[in-house]
Amino acid sequence: MHYISTRGQAPELSFEDAMMTGLARDGGLFVPAEIPVMSPDDIAALAGKSYEEIAFAVMRPFIGDAFTDDEFKAIIARAYAGFRHSARAPLVQLDQNHFLLELFHGPTLAFKDFAMQLIGQLFQASLSRSGKRVTIVGATSGDTGSAAIEAFKGLSNVDVFILFPHGRVSEIQRRQMTTPTESNVHALAMDGDFDDCQARLKDMFNDFDFREGVKLAGVNSINWARVLAQVVYYFSSAVALGAPYREVSFTVPTGNFGDIFAGYIAKKMGLPIRELVIATNQNDILHRTLVTGAYTKAETIPSSSPSMDIQVSSNFERALFDMYGRDGNAVAQLMEELKSGGFKISQGPLEGLRETFTSGRASEEECAATIKEMAATTGHVLCPHTAVAVKVAKEHLGSVPMITLSTAHPAKFPAAVEAACGVHPTLPAHMADLGNKPERVTRVPNDLAALMALVHERRAL
Numbered sequence: 294m295h296y297i298s299t300r301g302q303a304p305e306l307s308f309e310d311a312m313m314t315g316l317a318r319d320g321g322l323f324v325p326a327e328i329p330v331m332s333p334d335d336i337a338a339l340a341g342k343s344y345e346e347i348a349f350a351v352m353r354p355f356i357g358d359a360f361t362d363d364e365f366k367a368i369i370a371r372a373y374a375g376f377r378h379s380a381r382a383p384l385v386q387l388d389q390n391h392f393l394l395e396l397f398h399g400p401t402l403a404f405k406d407f408a409m410q411l412i413g414q415l416f417q418a419s420l421s422r423s424g425k426r427v428t429i430v431g432a433t434s435g436d437t438g439s440a441a442i443e444a445f446k447g448l449s450n451v452d453v454f455i456l457f458p459h460g461r462v463s464e465i466q467r468r469q470m471t472t473p474t475e476s477n478v479h480a481l482a483m484d485g486d487f488d489d490c491q492a493r494l495k496d497m498f499n500d501f502d503f504r505e506g507v508k509l510a511g512v513n514s515i516n517w518a519r520v521l522a523q524v525v526y527y528f529s530s531a532v533a534l535g536a537p538y539r540e541v542s543f544t545v546p547t548g549n550f551g552d553i554f555a556g557y558i559a560k561k562m563g564l565p566i567r568e569l570v571i572a573t574n575q576n577d578i579l580h581r582t583l584v585t586g587a588y589t590k591a592e593t594i595p596s597s598s599p600s601m602d603i604q605v606s607s608n609f610e611r612a613l614f615d616m617y618g619r620d621g622n623a624v625a626q627l628m629e630e631l632k633s634g635g636f637k638i639s640q641g642p643l644e645g646l647r648e649t650f651t652s653g654r655a656s657e658e659e660c661a662a663t664i665k666e667m668a669a670t671t672g673h674v675l676c677p678h679t680a681v682a683v684k685v686a687k688e689h690l691g692s693v694p695m696i697t698l699s700t701a702h703p704a705k706f707p708a709a710v711e712a713a714c715g716v717h718p719t720l721p722a723h724m725a726d727l728g729n730k731p732e733r734v735t736r737v738p739n740d741l742a743a744l745m746a747l748v749h750e751r752r753a754l
């Protein structure tokens with residue numbers, strides 16, 4: 294299995310190299326050269342299997358000869374051993390034809406653990422074989438950073454640096470990043486907002502001397518291995534509700550388009566998915582794009598669902614690549630236009646997008662009202678990201694089961710949840726002492742040279 298860039302100018306890489314590299318050298322994202330298909334019989338055979346067994350069956354064709362079957366099974370087992378629910382991704386029923394897929398039973402209480410825990414184990418296995426070391430630098434608006442630190446802390450061949458915007462993450466998110474004691478963890482509070490953090494991260498990747506010098510690796514949601522890990526729970530949940538004999542639909546709270554793109558891959562692999570619904574908060578570039586055909590940046594307005602406060606959805610490039618018939622030049626052209634504010638999608642590709650995805654948005658008021666209504670009618674206390682999705686999903690309920698992805702535990706966002714429904718969500722018992730642990734964090738300026746110097750100085754050699 295080979296991986297090609299969405300901009301068509303980078304060399305093809307193996308799974309392992311694409312995972313270690315993150316971003317292609319032409320600025321594009323890696324996608325598999327072809328998508329493996331599972332037959333209805335293959336899918337039917339997943340019924341009754343454990344999450345780990347389904348993960349192996351779904352992901353195995355994508356990894357080529359990177360690992361033996363036994364190695365890959367052991368990697369998967371280690372990745373999900375720390376989850377606090379034996380089903381890993383349990384379904385709960387909200388209404389006759391509406392289900393929540395709970396993706397927050399991992400160590401940092403958000404769905405990002407599904408991908409990050411796996412990628413941590415994949416990196417460790419690959420690096421201990423090659424004897425190499427890498428430096429991971431990531432930028433976060435909150436959930437990615439804590440999931441990455443949790444996955445990579447204490448691993449022997451990795452230093453992990455996480456840039457987060459000083460004063461702009463929730464206290465719980467900050468403490469998850471600043472309280473681990475392992476010496477390979479470096480939490481950096483940067484002056485600026487999330488876009489500044491992400492911009493400095495991109496600058497580091499574009500400085501090829503630095504990139505080579507520290508063996509820079511990326512784990513942001515553009516990393517293909519992260520998308521792949523997320524394909525699994527589309528299969529496990531659909532099979533639990535009757536696939537391949539019954540169709541299902543999904544609604545996905547969307548920011549960087551990684552999670553819903555995994556659903557698109559599941560569909561291309563043969564999973565009978567009727568609708569893939571994109572749910573956005575007031576930062577609704579994706580919803581506007583599907584409606585108008587124009588992908589135009591607007592200003593990001595902070596919301597109660599901060600992990601979706603994004604104006605440029607990185608993984609959307611992968612969908613565009615397919616819709617433009619896998620024409621890397623066309624995608625490169627669109628991304629060039631994006632630098633000056635936006636682009637218009639041509640008619641054919643736009644029709645393709647509209648056939649594949651539907652969309653909706655929820656305002657702040659609608660999100661809060663949904664949290665309140667669901668607490669009152671079902672007893673389920675939702676995190677704001679999930680509430681955005683539930684609001685949109687209700688507009689798309691039909692004759693097949695709707696599975697709405699529940700991406701975080703409400704206790705990660707206690708203020709917004711309490712304001713909406715009057716219930717103060719409490720952290721699970723194993724995290725109850727988070728507020729008492731000492732914090733370790735370095736305040737850094739929004740300055741590329743200073744950041745690169747710090748990474749050079751802090752990383753172990």
Ligand SMILES: *Cc1c(COP(=O)(O)O)cnc(C)c1O
Nearest residue numbers: 436548549550551552600700701
């Ligand atoms: C990251 C995140 C999202 C958005 O996922 P994307 O893959 O970026 O679309 C939604 N909800 C929560 C809680 C998240 O952490």
